[in-house]
Amino acid sequence: MTGTVTELRTAHTADLPVATLAEVRALLDAAFGDGLTDDDWEHALGGVHALVWEGAELIGHASVIQRRLLTGGRALRAGYVEGVGVRADRRGRGHGAAMMDALERVLRGAYDLGALGATDAAAAFYASRGWQLWQGRASALTPAGIQPTPDEEGCIFVLPLAVPLDLSSELTCDWRDGDVW
Ligand SMILES: CC(C)(COP(=O)(O)OP(=O)(O)OC[C@H]1O[C@@H](n2cnc3c(N)ncnc32)[C@H](O)[C@@H]1OP(=O)(O)O)[C@@H](O)C(=O)NCCC(=O)NCCS
Numbered sequence: 001m002t003g004t005v006t007e008l009r010t011a012h013t014a015d016l017p018v019a020t021l022a023e024v025r026a027l028l029d030a031a032f033g034d035g036l037t038d039d040d041w042e043h044a045l046g047g048v049h050a051l052v053w054e055g056a057e058l059i060g061h062a063s064v065i066q067r068r069l070l071t072g073g074r075a076l077r078a079g080y081v082e083g084v085g086v087r088a089d090r091r092g093r094g095h096g097a098a099m100m101d102a103l104e105r106v107l108r109g110a111y112d113l114g115a116l117g118a119t120d121a122a123a124a125f126y127a128s129r130g131w132q133l134w135q136g137r138a139s140a141l142t143p144a145g146i147q148p149t150p151d152e153e154g155c156i157f158v159l160p161l162a163v164p165l166d167l168s169s170e171l172t173c174d175w176r177d178g179d180v181w
Helices: 018-031 040-042 095-110 118-125
Strands: 006-012 048-054 059-072 072-085 113-117 136-142 145-148 156-160 171-173
Touching: 006 095, 018 040, 018 048, 018 072, 040 072, 048 095, 059 095, 059 113, 072 095, 095 113, 118 145, 118 156
Parallel strands: 072 113, 136 171
Antiparallel strands: 006 048, 048 059, 059 072, 059 171, 113 156, 136 145
């Protein structure tokens, strides 16, 4: 689209108008084949969003929210990346990388580590940016205690930052409705 300015902006959820949040939800519903559940959508809120605008049209979104991840006897402050999506007809142009650049800057400045649950299709995208696949067991700190989450093993990526991590040890996430990872 010649002449249309593409711009990446970051903002906290609190500073995004309701109409923009509705655009984000629509973008993500389309970007993920089956759409987002309400829980998936809620998981992407309450942190810092990276938004790519092509003129007045939203073509990309990713956000980072805070969670606690337990490993090695510590409760680490994790920046958890959610809702990463670029409009299908705008993929392969560097927008995904630009959004991750912006969020990784937030991660480096504010968190002990970055973490995310990758779709199969996007795993190589994160790996190429230095994100590392968690090798050990995965679990969740549920209201009934720590429960294994074996189905999620093999799709949890971390970005080691402020603290050394043993990727072969157990990683436990805090509790939430919907998909815990
Ligand atoms: C994953 C996604 C966000 C990538 O966005 P994008 O704008 O196409 O990515 P970019 O153009 O910035 O690509 C950056 C680099 O990653 C590579 N890449 C992008 N998507 C990739 C993929 N799915 N697998 C492997 N490599 C990928 C690109 O080739 C590029 O490499 P290069 O720098 O060597 O050229 C986009 O494909 C998408 O929205 N997918 C559907 C939703 C989804 O699965 N989101 C991830 C949820 S965890």
